[in-house]
Amino acid sequence: MTDTPGHLLIVDDNKVNRLLLSRSVELLGHHASVAENGRIAMEMLSNQPFDLLLLDIEMPEMDGFQVLEAIKSNTDLRDLPVIVTSSIEGLGNVVRCIELGAEDYLPKPVNKTLLGARVSSGLEKKRLRDEQKRLLERFATTEVAQDLQESGFAIGGKRANASVLFCDIRGFTTLSENLAPEETIDLLNTFYTLMFEAVTSNGGIVSLMLGDGLMALFGVPQPLPNSAQSAVAAGREMHNMIEILNLERRAEGKSDLKIGIGIATGEVVAGYAGTDDRATYTCIGSTVNLAARLEAETQITGSRILIDQETLELLEGATVLESFAGSRIKGFSDPLDIHAL
Structure with a gap:
């Protein structure tokens, strides 16, 4: 007691x-x-x-x-x-x-x-x-905790419209080769601290950490007024935070960090995957696959943020730096229009 x-x-x-x-x-x-x-x-x-x-x-x-x-x-x-x-x-x-x-x-x-x-x-x-x-x-994130309290836990998913963001540190393997293990972990912890803040402050959740990258969801499990707008705002904040971090790294004689971000919007299947003993909240679908491919495509195009056409159509007053019409994206049979912000 x-x-x-x-x-x-x-x-x-x-x-x-x-x-x-x-x-x-x-x-x-x-x-x-x-x-x-x-x-x-x-x-x-x-x-x-x-x-x-x-x-x-x-x-x-x-x-x-x-x-x-x-x-x-x-x-x-x-x-x-x-x-x-x-x-x-x-x-x-x-x-x-x-x-x-x-x-x-x-x-x-x-x-x-x-x-x-x-x-x-x-x-x-x-x-x-x-x-x-x-x-x-x-x-678990606050949103996932709230979903569990309101709906309870059940393995399975349901369809929803959402925006998915993938972010990755460019050249991390080469960068980490010159770092002690403790320095590598410290760098990743700093990176995740900044990226989590950018995601959560814009209404998203980090669903998956991928070594030197992450997947974030906007619009699930809790709906947002405009998931695309929120995801893009988070992506821009991520870049702003990395730029501020790089000022400190330069002062310490360290090399700059660079990130690439891919964002796609559309239907996903979101829910709890795993077993009754161990599960995580995630989502699957072509929208998720496209966001991951767009993040990889940033290395080819040299873009900071790449978005799909569905995301662009939901943005208010967005400035497109360059459009790539009819792009061939790995895993997608039809050509797609993608845009750099």
Whole structure:
């Protein structure tokens, strides 16, 4: 059990009950806030975090059942432990509370010893759930974590329109030959730190790290107003960050880093691939293949960013440096129009 004090919200329309529960909670070593009905409680829950809720059922304006329903439907609150403290009778009411997500039901007058045990148990569950969230957010992007919370985990994919970005350091093999292993790892960590920031700040997620490159997705798992615009903005920010990094590298007598970026937009199949024991969020399809080919094509054309026609058509006020009409792209039978930004 955790010994860390919790912040509890006590919701009861009876002032005496609020005072008695508050005193009991504080004697247990925790902090207590109070609300006189469900409506006020929901306002407080939306404005500040709480670790556990002690909830009465019979209240004016918004009763306890309605509060439980509102919490259950809110992805930000659904993991909040709720202990019902009420004088309503009947097994049906108790069952309804549990079905709506309550951790436990304590009849009034509340036994202090039982209250202490239930609060400690609820706070420990909250701590474990918070730790799971932190681990999930460490090893998955915020968007993927949100998708898992909203939709749950299931192997498989679904069709969606998205933009896919591939980025790669040019000549990395030659560059790394002159570096110690520790220096190589340090360089890659710096590279990924900058590239991740460019991707996430523009609404994308990094789906795959490819040694000295990466694949980023825009528009999945969470939709974006204009995935192409976001992907191109991320690509430009990537180049800007590399230019700033190169200023520091030159001052240290090191060679410049150069990157190539390919972006394609269209239908993809996105979802969780792998097994129930180990899976990752990714996407497949011709759009993904084209983005990877465009990144490779930047080395041939000498372009910084290459995009396909579908991406160009979704951009607002984009300046095209050069267009390559009817380009033959490996893996694609029909010639394609591609554009350098």
